[in-house]
Amino acid sequence: MGGLALSFGAPLVLAALAVLPAIWWLLRLTPPRPQSETFPPLRILERVVKREETPAKSPWWLTLLRLALAALVILALAAPILNPRESALTGDGPVVVVLDNGWASARGWPAQRGAAESLVREAGQAGRPVSLLLTAEGAANDPAPVEPATALERLAAAEPRPIPTDRLAAATRLAGVLQGTPGASVALLSDGLDTAGTSAAAAALRALQPAQSILYAPSVAGLVGLTGAQNATDALVIQGVRAEGEAASASVVLRALDVQEREIGRAPLVFAAGASKGEARFAVPVELRNDIARIERDGAADAAAVRLVDDSFQRRKVGLVSGEAADLAQPLLSPLYYITRALEPFADLVRAGSADLATAIPALVEQRPSVIVLADIGVMPPAATDALAGFVERGGTLLRFAGPRLAASTAEDTLVPVRLRGGERQLGGALSWSEPQTVAPIAPASPFAGIAIPDDVTVARQILAEPSADLADHTWASLRDGTPIVTAAARGAGSIVLFHTTAEATWSNLPISGAFVDMLRRVVTLSRASATTADETGTQILPPYRIMDGAGRLTPPGVDVKPLTVAAGATPAVTPENPPGLYGTSDGYRALNLLAADATLRPLEAFDLGIPSVSRAYGTADATDLTPWLFAAAIALFALDALALLWLNGVFGRAARTLTRRRTASALPAVALAAVLLAFAAPPRAEAQVPTPPVSSPTAATDGLENIDTARAIAATETTHFAYVETGDAATDEISREGLHGLSQYIASKTALEPGDPLGVDIAEDELSFFPILYWPVHASAPMPTAAAISRVDAYMKQGGTVLFDVEGDAMSGDLNSGAVSPGQRRLRDILVDLDIPPLEPVPADHVLTKAFYIMDGFPGRHTGGDLWVESLVRSADAEARSASAGDGVSSILITSNDFASAWAVDENGLFVFPTDSADPSQREYAYRAGVNIVMYVLTGNYKADQVHVPALLERLGQ
Secondary structure: OEOOOEEEOOHHHHHHHHHHHHHHHHHHOOOOOOOOOOOOHHHHHHHOOOOOOOOOOOOHHHHHHHHHHHHHHHHHHOOEEEOOOOOOOOOOOOEEEEEOOOHHHHHHHHHHHHHHHHHHHHHHHOOOOEEEEEOOOHHHOOOOOEOHHHHHHHHHHOOOOOOOOOHHHHHHHHHHHHOOOOOOEEEEEOOOEOOOOHHHHHHHHHOOOOOEEEEEOOOOOOOEEEEEEEEOOOOEEEEEEEEOOOOOOEEEEEEEEEOOOOEEEEEEEEEOOOOOEEEEEEOOOHHHHOOEEEEEEOOOOOHHHEEEOOOOOOOEEEEEEEOOOOOOOOHHHOOOHHHHHHHOOOEEEEEOOOOOHHHHHHHHHHOOOOEEEEEOOOOOOHHHHHHHHHHHHOOOEEEEEOOHHHHHOOOOOOOOOOOEOOOOEEOOOOOOOOOOEEEOOOOOOOOOOOOOOOOOOEEOEEOOEOOOOOOHHHEEEEEOOOOEEEEEEEEOOEEEEEEOOOOOOOOEOHHHOHHHHHHHHHHHHOOOOOOOEEOOOOOEEEOEEEEEOOOOOEEOOOOOOOOEEEOOOOOOOOOOOOOOEEEEEOOEEEEEOOOOOOOOEOEOOOOOOOOOEEEEOOOOOOOEEOHHHHHHHHHHHHHHHHHHHHHHOOHHHHHHHHHHHHHHHHHHHHHHHHHHHHHHOOOOOOOOOOOOOOOOOOOHHHOOOOOOOHHHHHHHHHOOOOEEEOOOOHHHHHHHHHHHHHHHHHHHHHOOOOOOOOEEEOOOOOOOOOOOEEEEEEOOOOOOOOHHHHHHHHHHHHOOOEEEEEEOOOOOOOOOOOOOOOHHHHHHHHHHOOOOOOOEEEOOOOOHHHOOOOOOOOOOOOOOOOOOEEEOOEEOOOOOEEOOOHHHHOOOEEEEOOOHHHHHOEOOOOOEOOOOOOOOOHHHHHHHHHHHHHHHHHHHOOHHHOHHHHHHHHHHOOO
């Protein structure tokens, strides 16, 4: 029933107004409840009066109040509307309702569905069929005209979907069904966004020759979507987008939640004036950031306002271990320099606590990193190997880089993905190529797929893999000639990845390219537990785990959700079959989000069907529903009726009298109790507080120093001391002491250095870092050092110390690893097999040792037949060279068999203890000079290799 300004949704309910007289009659015959009073006998007898009894009646005002209450309830049930709308449809053809139910419809879905229901009901009143299309339903859409009742049932079951709308697909299906049926009324109930395909959808509907066009286009002001999330070094950065055309600045609050919906932090997403993109920063610790499972707008009502994250988003912890100490003078030559620069923006880097791998690597594993990087580690102690093997088996990723140490290692290495050939392949070497090789394009099946390798990236040296039938399956990247440059293999739940070149630019310029950063990031990203599998093309099939609904909530997947296919290096698209959510299992999943990083939100301004379009708004902005107001008035009258009944029954008067009596009765006991308490209460007695004496710890002053001899440490650091390794043989140790004592005296007389007395050290117990050089006489009869002791020596060498091995037996020349060996040389090999050392070579003619103080071409001792071996020089293409180790270019190992200590040894009277092989006294002089050069080389590094010294050296040579 309607009028000019008022209509009723249920006019038949108004018939109940006819019963109001009956209600009035009933209320008149219903007396109020009798008033009750306390029993005063005399007053009752006084009031007894004989009069004609008449029935009691309720007051007129109470009857009127209750009649008004009944009338308001009847009017509210009739659903009155003030200023109702006029009819929206014209014509007599089919009614086409195109309803957007994508993600942007979630915030205004009740009004949007209500408008669609109004159109369908109006079509039903006119006897017109209805074609209902939901633009986010995909192939489930049925555009065939149906009865309005059927369309209303579909509308009642419709819900917003967390996917974009596809108006073109819906219009195309409709055009195929209604082709040749002109005169339709087409209504687009949009979500207010102009999406791709909208113009094409309008063109498809235009071909139907509609007679009427209705457009519902709500404002999208305030609509915000999240487009990206980066776990940066200092904060979690979230990118967002809002509708284009908004001129004012704005800010919305974002929340970061963990998997249990607990809030971790809040941050404002700020949009500058006129900008459609904004950014929010969550400045929370990394440990908390790694617990974040989703970021959402506070009060989010749609899927675009939620950003899901998986464990690939978490900021990884990466442990770094180098085969060399950091070369602070030349950081670009440090093995970890380029790795650090590449990983710092998106990972937390943890360096090994010490150079002793036997303790440093197990301690690093206990910190539970995702990846451990070994930069040119050839030989590891058994404790380190076991710790890394367990780390990989439990799901960790071991990333290794080749280098001289790995190339020189002859021990069986179980922590490499493929078998390696001994030595290395280099430009100009035995296994060489005529020119540096470039990297081949990455295969589509490789985990590095999608990474572009620049053409100017070349490799001059590499470690080769042994050919095998499955080598190609383990190859992630290769050179143009087919040899692998990156290989990998799964071990247990984890994996091992090997770069067959160095982590710095000596073997290849790959580390100084952007592709190196992409490769490392890909390895770190892949270092997560995953329950998914990949086929031979590298494609992953991920089952649906949790799916997002239209309101942005995670729910169990429905039967219509299909597994997500993820091609290597590709980002899957959001579709009706693959809505946003988590795909995988509880052990590992991937987050699929709605909006891409380049997403934009454009308002829908027109929908051109070739005829004038009528624009309408959702909701009842120009009409007022009186139902809630009438119910509110009825509730107010009901409350007044209840208060009136209480007043008529005298409840308020009795309550007031009772409260007065209770106050009077309780006052006297309270006063009496207070008086008693004041009379017997005594002031507290003041007592001096005796301070508790502080607890002293007798070991506090020496905590952390229990393993260090303080007096010895002070003596070792007051001046420079040379140290010798105590072998356990008293005669050998005495020769070492006398030899270093004689060398110290010679150095003090010839140079500005005045060394202290030599000190013997136990490599298993004593601190070695106090000494710049250790003299180690190697005898076959001496006990073999323990693995822990050798590991401490290895750490000493990596920290910049130098060990001079003096081997008993035949002279060592030519190939150090071939030919017959003496018992002393065999013992040296047993020691070196557990040390991580690079390739060695006899001192070249251009080495710094030949000119560190004296200009020399040999290094004799008591004997003259052996060479002095040092770390190999790394020579560039133009034949320049530098010392091949850290510690300012000082070789960490020197090996001789010329018995230096016997040549240097002097007794207490300053007399030589042992004769030299030659009666010529110059041999002992050259032995001392060799010792001076070794000491100066160890103390000053390779500065004599600088070109500034060349003129002075040539002048001294008489050239």
